[in-house]
Amino acid sequence: MAIRVITEKCVGCKLCIPTCAQGAITYVDKKAVIDVIKCNYCGACIDACKKFKAILIEIDRKVSDQDLSLYKGVWVYAEQRNGEIASVVYELLNEGRKLAEQLGEELSAVLLGDGVTCQAEDLIQHGADNVYVVDNPKLKDFQDDSYAMAMAELCEEYKPNIVLTGATAIGRSFIPKVAVMLETGLTADCTQLGIDDYTKLLLQTRPAFGGNLMATITCTNFRPQMSTVRHKVFKKAAKDVSRKGKIFTKVFADDLLKSRTKLIEFVKEMESTVNLSEADIIVSGGRGLGEAKNFALVRELAELINGAVGASRAAVDAGWIPYSHQVGQTGKTVCPKLYIACGISGSIQHMAGMQSSETIIAINKDPNAPIFEIATYGIVGDLFEVIPAMISAIKNR
Amino acid sequence: MNIVVSIKQVPGTTKVAINPATNTLIRAGVEAIINPFDMYAIEEAIRLREKFGGKVTCITMGPPQAEEALKSAIAMGADDGILISDRAFAGSDTLATSYTLAMGIKKLGQFDVILTGKQAMDGDTAQVGPGIAQWLNIPFIAWVKKIEDVKKDAKTIRVERMMDDGYEVLEGPLPILLSVVKEINEPRTESLRGKMKAKNFKATVFSAKDIEADPDFIGLRGSPTIVNRVFVPVRSGKKELVEGATVEEKVGKVVASLRESKLVN
Numbered sequence: 001m002a003i004r005v006i007t008e009k010c011v012g013c014k015l016c017i018p019t020c021a022q023g024a025i026t027y028v029d030k031k032a033v034i035d036v037i038k039c040n041y042c043g044a045c046i047d048a049c050k051k052f053k054a055i056l057i058e059i060d061r062k063v064s065d066q067d068l069s070l071y072k073g074v075w076v077y078a079e080q081r082n083g084e085i086a087s088v089v090y091e092l093l094n095e096g097r098k099l100a101e102q103l104g105e106e107l108s109a110v111l112l113g114d115g116v117t118c119q120a121e122d123l124i125q126h127g128a129d130n131v132y133v134v135d136n137p138k139l140k141d142f143q144d145d146s147y148a149m150a151m152a153e154l155c156e157e158y159k160p161n162i163v164l165t166g167a168t169a170i171g172r173s174f175i176p177k178v179a180v181m182l183e184t185g186l187t188a189d190c191t192q193l194g195i196d197d198y199t200k201l202l203l204q205t206r207p208a209f210g211g212n213l214m215a216t217i218t219c220t221n222f223r224p225q226m227s228t229v230r231h232k233v234f235k236k237a238a239k240d241v242s243r244k245g246k247i248f249t250k251v252f253a254d255d256l257l258k259s260r261t262k263l264i265e266f267v268k269e270m271e272s273t274v275n276l277s278e279a280d281i282i283v284s285g286g287r288g289l290g291e292a293k294n295f296a297l298v299r300e301l302a303e304l305i306n307g308a309v310g311a312s313r314a315a316v317d318a319g320w321i322p323y324s325h326q327v328g329q330t331g332k333t334v335c336p337k338l339y340i341a342c343g344i345s346g347s348i349q350h351m352a353g354m355q356s357s358e359t360i361i362a363i364n365k366d367p368n369a370p371i372f373e374i375a376t377y378g379i380v381g382d383l384f385e386v387i388p389a390m391i392s393a394i395k396n397r
Numbered sequence: 398m399n400i401v402v403s404i405k406q407v408p409g410t411t412k413v414a415i416n417p418a419t420n421t422l423i424r425a426g427v428e429a430i431i432n433p434f435d436m437y438a439i440e441e442a443i444r445l446r447e448k449f450g451g452k453v454t455c456i457t458m459g460p461p462q463a464e465e466a467l468k469s470a471i472a473m474g475a476d477d478g479i480l481i482s483d484r485a486f487a488g489s490d491t492l493a494t495s496y497t498l499a500m501g502i503k504k505l506g507q508f509d510v511i512l513t514g515k516q517a518m519d520g521d522t523a524q525v526g527p528g529i530a531q532w533l534n535i536p537f538i539a540w541v542k543k544i545e546d547v548k549k550d551a552k553t554i555r556v557e558r559m560m561d562d563g564y565e566v567l568e569g570p571l572p573i574l575l576s577v578v579k580e581i582n583e584p585r586t587e588s589l590r591g592k593m594k595a596k597n598f599k600a601t602v603f604s605a606k607d608i609e610a611d612p613d614f615i616g617l618r619g620s621p622t623i624v625n626r627v628f629v630p631v632r633s634g635k636k637e638l639v640e641g642a643t644v645e646e647k648v649g650k651v652v653a654s655l656r657e658s659k660l661v662n
Contacts, residue, residue: 019627021627023408023427036484036487037460037461037484038460039487040487040488041487041488041617042624042627043624043625043626043627044624044626044627047626047627060617060618061617061618061620062613062614062618062619144527144536144537144538144539145536148531168561169539169540169558169559169560169561170560172523172524172539173527173537173539173540174527176491176495176523176524176525176526176527176528176531177527177528177530177531177537179492179524179528180492180495180496180527180528180531180532181531183492183621184492184621185490185492185620185621185622186491186492186524186622187622188491188520188521188522188523188524189521189522203625207521207630208519208520208521209519210518210521211630212629212630213627213628213629213630214627214628214629214630215624215626215627215628216624216625216626216627216628217622217623217624217625218622218623218625219621219622219623220621220623221621222621260536260569260570261536261538261567261568261569261573262567262568262569263565263566263567264555264565264566264567264568265565265566266560266563266564266565266566267557267563267564267565267566268562268563269562269563269564275561275562276561277561278561281660305660305661323542323578323579323580324559324563326579329518329521330433330434330579331579332561337660338655338660338661359655359658359660361651367638372638377637377639377651377654378637378638378639379638379639379647379648379651380638381644381647382644385644386644386647386648389644389645389648390648390651390652393645393648393649393652394652394661394662397656397662
């Protein structure tokens, strides 16, 4: 593996320098110089130098001993808790359907749990051609060991081409273990998926650096190609009760599904009446609220429009609201249809967690607050006047 | 109790900004820091040692300058630091990184708990922690917000795992790998004594050969994922402030468009 600048071809245009996320390129004697210690071989500079072709990368990659042509089909992990299918699953079925059709392959869902077989038809009606079910009392509670083992075994046996999982607390916990078991690549928290026309590879696009950069990633030489996918980025699949599909019930030995960790109890947090990551509407409060009791205003607006309550780090750190409400890189990444930021100035970390929301309303006293940069509607004003006005405008129609 | 903390050195993201003229990432003068999420892991490790005795060893994979991150960890109160560094590791994705860290931890020998931050601030994947656990074949619990209890003799641990709608209390055997979230503690600042110790600290460096890494599993060669394109996202915001003489007028306009797009009734 090597990267170098062909000095004869480099015209010293400096176009490559800002594209380097590692800051590895400097300008010395009117030529680009790459610091190979800092370089992570991402190839961004090569893209920037298409015109002059002055940067050359030679990559030595491990070749797979898998017969890649055996791997067929798009799989969606049908996450469930207490028998309830997570909403992201329907989004994945919709997107997975498109990918499967582009590839001319089938779409399948994987259902793991205890007493969950009854959900299989629902997955078929939402677009799955096949459902692989492992229904076993050992899978009653989500545990990394047992779920990862079941998933990896199914992949070994049926050899899917693509495996999509929601980027949820559960998905992001156990799928990385599955990828290691299968020794294949996994791309985290994707916000765009596509199929390359020529190579037929899955193009997995995800934010990095807190959303300031996007990267498109492929898993070229290994199968399955695995991604976790962010909530709310894709539309839900429509239900068609006439759809037919096949259900494959797999029986695994209890021994295979044993878990080293065990669940003692689940504690539902009272404040989280609406699940933040799955909410269509979120009203968030920040430092501008001034004190804890003023969160009542945010709650009132949220309740009125069926939204969940979010918060900035500043509000959580001040102890006004529990951490489970924190939106941002340190808290939860959300992608609702409507996000209302009240008294939140918009730190990079906060915006990283909500900037992919469809519609953003920002309410802030300071017209220069960074949050206005990403807002669909920016309202400059005192939130103690704006929120009550909004509440009454919504009530009086 | 032997506690290993897997940490990462990342660019201090507060200074990462987009140049609106060229639409590129401004990285000038970016200082390197310990991944903020790993600070909670280091703090929790020190607290475990204060309670149960033992040793806190921080381990990191990175270029030679990543030693600075280990020094900061020593200044906070860690006992030792290991730097896994070799040109052969360059270009590692999460599969190769978790393999390399697992091999480094294996070389360290006995451990009871491995702690990591929930994810790194730059890559945001949250995949390396569970990856290390799988390579080492030890149990893993993500999103830990509290360590309730450790039974040293029975070699078990009880923790709280944050879920999307609450938390779960889980019990598991030692050794175990836990990824921790911010709620778990408030990281301490560097002490004067720690700073003195850090000043003279030299990290033990492990090379690819030292950890007996299989060349097929490290660096770019051992990385199944390939970054094809890196680009700056287009911002969806219109950057337009709603005009209006009064608050009611501004709010009225916004609520009308929300009604139009059926976001509110």
